[in-house]
Amino acid sequence: MNEARFVELLGAYGAELARWPDGDRSEAEAFLEIAPHRIKDIWESERAFDHLLALEKDMPASISLETRVLARSYERRIVRRPISGMGAWRVSQWWAGGALAASLALGFAVGYVGEPAAPVDADYAKMLTVSGGGAGAIFITAMNDPER
Amino acid sequence: MHKRGEWFSLEQFAPAGSLSTLGVGSKAMRDPDEELVRRVGGGDKRAAAELVRRHLPRMVGLARRMLGDHAEAEDVAQEVFLRVWKHAGAWQPGKAKFETWMHRVAMNLCLDRLRRNGRQGGEVSPETPDGRASATRALDDRQRRERVRDALQSLPERQRAALVLCYYQDRSNIEAADILGVSVDALESLLSRARRTLKSALSAERADLLSGLETS
Numbered sequence: 001m002n003e004a005r006f007v008e009l010l011g012a013y014g015a016e017l018a019r020w021p022d023g024d025r026s027e028a029e030a031f032l033e034i035a036p037h038r039i040k041d042i043w044e045s046e047r048a049f050d051h052l053l054a055l056e057k058d059m060p061a062s063i064s065l066e067t068r069v070l071a072r073s074y075e076r077r078i079v080r081r082p083i084s085g086m087g088a089w090r091v092s093q094w095w096a097g098g099a100l101a102a103s104l105a106l107g108f109a110v111g112y113v114g115e116p117a118a119p120v121d122a123d124y125a126k127m128l129t130v131s132g133g134g135a136g137a138i139f140i141t142a143m144n145d146p147e148r
Numbered sequence: 149m150h151k152r153g154e155w156f157s158l159e160q161f162a163p164a165g166s167l168s169t170l171g172v173g174s175k176a177m178r179d180p181d182e183e184l185v186r187r188v189g190g191g192d193k194r195a196a197a198e199l200v201r202r203h204l205p206r207m208v209g210l211a212r213r214m215l216g217d218h219a220e221a222e223d224v225a226q227e228v229f230l231r232v233w234k235h236a237g238a239w240q241p242g243k244a245k246f247e248t249w250m251h252r253v254a255m256n257l258c259l260d261r262l263r264r265n266g267r268q269g270g271e272v273s274p275e276t277p278d279g280r281a282s283a284t285r286a287l288d289d290r291q292r293r294e295r296v297r298d299a300l301q302s303l304p305e306r307q308r309a310a311l312v313l314c315y316y317q318d319r320s321n322i323e324a325a326d327i328l329g330v331s332v333d334a335l336e337s338l339l340s341r342a343r344r345t346l347k348s349a350l351s352a353e354r355a356d357l358l359s360g361l362e363t364s
Binding site: 008012014019022034048052056057059060061062063065066073144 | 193196204213222229230270287289296304315320321337357
């Protein structure tokens, strides 16, 4: 650390050596110990200027601002929860399950009501037995429709 | 030679253009906010409150010094935390300290507002902020604070940003340079010019400003 370098850093970072770059700090402390008076005068002048700057202090945040900021964090969670992660997976599972159940119920009901009176093919009859009618029955009814 | 009643002019000691790269040791420290941010991402309300308590005043302070308006500064701080709530769940430790990221977001929001509103800071008059000649009376702390605040506002925005980050927000030179997207050399140059400009702006009142100021 020489005089020019010390003054250069002093002009940028001020007199508080804790603000100086890590790599220069210890050398600067050592230099200041043995520095001539004119350098110490400069350092004192910068120190006074630092104190002046320090009058412009941080103020504590208001309670109302803290409350508003935190309220927004909760809002985000309330909006986000159903569409994120496992929540989104659960919602989609409910929709898929509900749709499947409704479809099956409708198929069975329509199938039983609309059981064809016309003779059906043996293979289709077997399918009906397995499926118990429903959607399969609708398909077979359509296949056996003479007007088809 | 230095005369009493004047700020020192450092150019006489530091050759122009001699700003060199600062040898800064690497700090492989754990991010002090890492655990807190992880909990916030998981929906922990207590962690959110702690994060707000820890960082809100500094975000407001940064924005207030950059924008010179407390209400606008609170808006910026709220906007910063909206982004925190949005991104906390996806935060990946190790890339940058969370606080540095918050500072970058806050600074960018401030610079955006300044540019949008056409407020760039500007010429600094060596006169007192209201144009009056310096009175030979000691100023109280509130008056001094107002003078400093006015002088800060008159700095060009890049100089103000550098000073705010390094002096008031306690960012390291590397962090501040990163936040502003400049080299450490350029940051150092901005800091030197900022201090010089401020001294010039306050020079007419120097004696009054320093009179009775506790410097111990």
